[in-house]
Amino acid sequence: MKNMTFTTVLLCILFMPFFISSCTDKIDEHYEEPEWLKGSAWEVLEDRGNYSLFLQAVELAGFKPIMEGKSILTVMAPDDTAFSAYLEKHGYSDISEINLDELKKVIGFHLLYYSYNKNKLVNFRPEGDLITDEEMNKNAGLYYKFRTRSSNVPTMEVEASTGKRRMVYHLDRFIPVFSYRFWDTKKLDAASNYTYFYPNSTWKGTGGFNVSNAAVSEYEILADNGYVYIVDQVIEPLETIYTQLESNENYSIFFNLYNENTTYTYDATLSKDFGAALGADSLFIHTHGTSLPAIAVEWYSTKYSDVANNASKAYSVFAPSDVAMNNFFDNYWEKGGYESLDDVDDLAMKYMLNQFIYEDGIAFPDEITSGKVKNMYDMVFNFDPSKVTDKSMCVNGVFYGLNTIDTPILFASVVGPAFRNKDCNYYLYMLDGTGLITAYSSQDTKYVLLVPTNEQIESEDIYLRTYADGSKLQQETEDGLVDVSSSVMRTIVNIHTATGVDGLKTNGTQVLATQTGFNYWYVKDGKITSSAAYNQILEPDNNVEPFSEFTEVKNGNDNWNNGRTYMYSGTALFQAQEGDGLQHKLSVCNDNRYVYYQFAQLLQKAGMVMSSNYIFGLAGASHVIGFIPTNEAISTAIAAGQIPGMDATGAVTSSSQLRQYLLSYFIRDRENALISYPYPGSAMKSSTYVTASGKSLTYTDSGSLLSIMVDGKVANVISDYNFFPFAFDDGCFQLIDTVL
Template identity: 25%
Template structure:
């Protein structure tokens, strides 16, 4: 058998030939195309008018980065820009710029990712590109760790890179808090309804071109490089300071900053930041994060935006309105310290509210300022054209220096009388604890009168707050019984609500006469209170026979605060007892109606309770006078002598007993309290039900000074003012000149 002989020489020659052919083809396939533009650094050199910039790129150590891979946008100042920059800095040429300054200029000119002009205005959201919603981009520059002396102590400090929300993280390791650069591109400006006014508001000496980078104009846009895009600009931009740094560097606003730093800033040790710093520098120092109070809507040293999405800083920023020292000092003297001896005595929440009143978690464009709200949900009350003395674009938003303090609701309303006075901490605590009362009485676009009891008054009447248990306490002065928590809070809420009165025409500025008015807000009615010869009282005051005296007053921007020596107490007795008291007076016009009620099964005389009526629920009692009751007898509507109209208060026949009960129930209106003030109108259900269990209704017609009730037969019963408006628990008792009749 013949053996096959393998020719190794031929095999090696074949492999060598194939390998060489394949390598050549691969190299050709992956070779850099001849028509590909050079990388950014080489492109800048080739352009010929960026010699100063390329020198700084080398000095900053960025030649290798910009000369190879990556994907960048560079806002590149040309040589003419540097000539002007040298003059501004008082130097002769680029050799006088050190590596630190070179790094600032170069890194702040570099934007992550490459963007042609048409993409700079688009927001890179988590959902994809959102057209014409962006005016900023994150740069390669960040401040990093800084050596500072805080309250006399040297320390290494880094800024928080998140807003310090309650319970959230204020420092995320790995996030360098990179600064943003702002540009003004036509597509964004047009889409947002902005224009040259908005640009020139910040840069009054520059020309708006439709593609400005801060104060610079774009000379040549969209110079393509292998690793990104170059936009040639005519000015050198140093890294912008942020809002925190603006305050630090501006002596005209030092009082604002001192108040902020003293009360709402902490320097907190952070292990992650310390580890990063020690690994990078090989130093052993601890690192402290500058942290703003979580009650503030944003942290002025946070370069990022909300971080709801990674790039949301492209589309929005923060705004801070800061009053100059002189106007702020005047505000401190006249408002904040009216009842406090010094700033260090003010409660912390006052500082939180004051600064939030000057903070907007949006970039407030000058031409659109009226459309923004501050962190307290108030409109901006500073005239952008006449009350702003300085406007500056900063790295994380806009700064406005003002000659006016934002006239916040909290500092110029009747609410302020309690809020900024240590004698009224109990009322203030309740106003602020989610009751909604603060929002009502602090609205400077409405007018209110409030009757304000001091801590001394409330404590004397049994109300207190247990700080250790975080709960309200009420001890009855009459019985000594104590309730805590929700029950005690609800009592005080009702008491204070009795003292809140909408007065759009300052109806209560003169209490020398007498009258009646409804407390509470228009949208959430309270109870009726009365005044008489500079005293005020509610239903409970009548029961206890202790009216409320006015011991002083203060006028605020939205009304008047009366200081009182008692509380506007609500009634805790059944409405029937109030009716009984009125009816048993000599020659009372309520007598006939009450006698029918007293002898019916609806009424329990000792307690004064009426079947179907609950304490704490609004009612209107429409009581026909004696003559109207007699007419009802003569009309056969009520039992008695039809010839003489003499009532039979104790009928024995079931049909007549039912007659009485239906009559009484039809004259008690449920769920609403009506008076002659025009506040309540329309069909209102009664206590009476049909034989099928359906509700019956009476129509209320109320105007200022007049009140009528109309039944389903269009019978009209007009109220008699001199005998009406008697107070009871959430109830008014009116006398009328006719009876009402429901027909099945």
């Protein structure tokens, strides 16, 4: 047994070298560099021999380690001929003459983060490749921007509102890759739309793509650490729209007005990742508040994880030149009482600036001429792109310079006077506070608008006050200054708005329903009042004339594009009806000078007054409509013994009978669909309604007269008050000429 063991061990020792040799061969074979690996991106270009200038620039800019394999990447490489042309174009005799920061910016723009094959650059999918063919073809090519290693050095800027110095971090540039799928999806001609922004380049992307200003001459060269693409030009780094505007003095007015809204937003992630290396505790992003797009920021979204938006979205800015801005001021704001562009209200100017921004991506010339490009207020950008001399592709969108501009659709709408007139700018803040401005620019609705002056709004102790963070409407109260709530502003705006009519009559009478339910304007012979103000004439001691003169306000010699706008005289602001309602008025009336005194006395005698605010049979209804006989008609009927439940002396003989009789003068929304109070031409149509007593009431609107009928007895609404209903929150009444 021992001999066998010894023999076995001896044989193993003798044959061990052969085993080791065999294993070594297999290991070498396994780890042998495959033939398809060509070396790093640096080595691939170095082996080709015609990229020495580009590689020299890469090394000087400090990017050689990542080219050699420290990181995966995609390289857009110009050959020596292309790089020499770039040096000559910019007046350099040698790469060493280029400022190092500028060189980093240029070379970094050729180095994309991550490794992209041709298919991914043609049709990048932010959701990944594990998607269906249908999903793959959705918005194909429109995720066209890719992050590069090009960025500007941080800048130190002074925050105007605080005087503090802020270190602004500039994010890596995204490079646009315009593939044939991009143009196919947009249904645009590739060559003409591409060369519009790149007139010194040629579209050669059929079946592939152009990379910003460069065409690709060779695709998808595989390297150990990514892909290399050969391009025919050095790719010029794109700047932000903000930088383009800043560098062109022809747009200084637009730029300076835009820049007045500058804010510096602290970025915790950037501060943590890069602050220490830059010697700063805090890093900021240069934005322009919440109401204007951040055209100074390289990325659409500053969130690194927001790949889809950063790859697809951009801004188009159609900046009016200084000449265009001055002409607009002369023809618009100066006529509204402003003395200069600097004098124009900040909110009006923010809306003005926003008129010239398209937030849904790059707008190409063919899209503009087809009328597809509209701003958020539905304004079509109507100009001839072929006549635009200043235009540029930017890292965050495109810039067009306009030498002439039309009045923006919002500024030419019925709310135009709030934008134009200096003495109406309080109302602009109300419109803005309600979020209704966009609705008022709609061309689908015709409006009639009353625009109150600042003085009229101040009559309610509402004032516009300016603070470091902007202006806002505030109201004087017993507790001091409080911000005017959006609900209060909406109520004021709605009571000044009507629809469904062409305008206000200057002769005769007219009733217009406002946007505040059951509140109206009453027009008589060129004067106007609100239903709430009109109710004052019910008061026996009233000496106030409820009607005010009104004047139409036009857009120069033209009407506003979606209706008519008026201003009314006086210092009081039109208000919605509030406070004591119809039931209260009837419950507490004991003064025989009121036009409804006799009817109120009948209610009391019938035991129907339950409190100072409720009447038996009417409580619980949101709205009631009463047809109340005049005092004279009731007195005559009592004397004639015509009131059921009451004798000729006015004594009650049956309270229940009298109650049922009086309820026949009311219709409630519990039994009837009441959408309007009655007046000639109102939305309350001629029909049979159910009274509070259960009887049928036939209401007839002839267009000029009103009448009712119960149990065959007809009564006519008297014309003494021009058929204007006395309207309250809980109901209204019309006076009729006889009892039923």
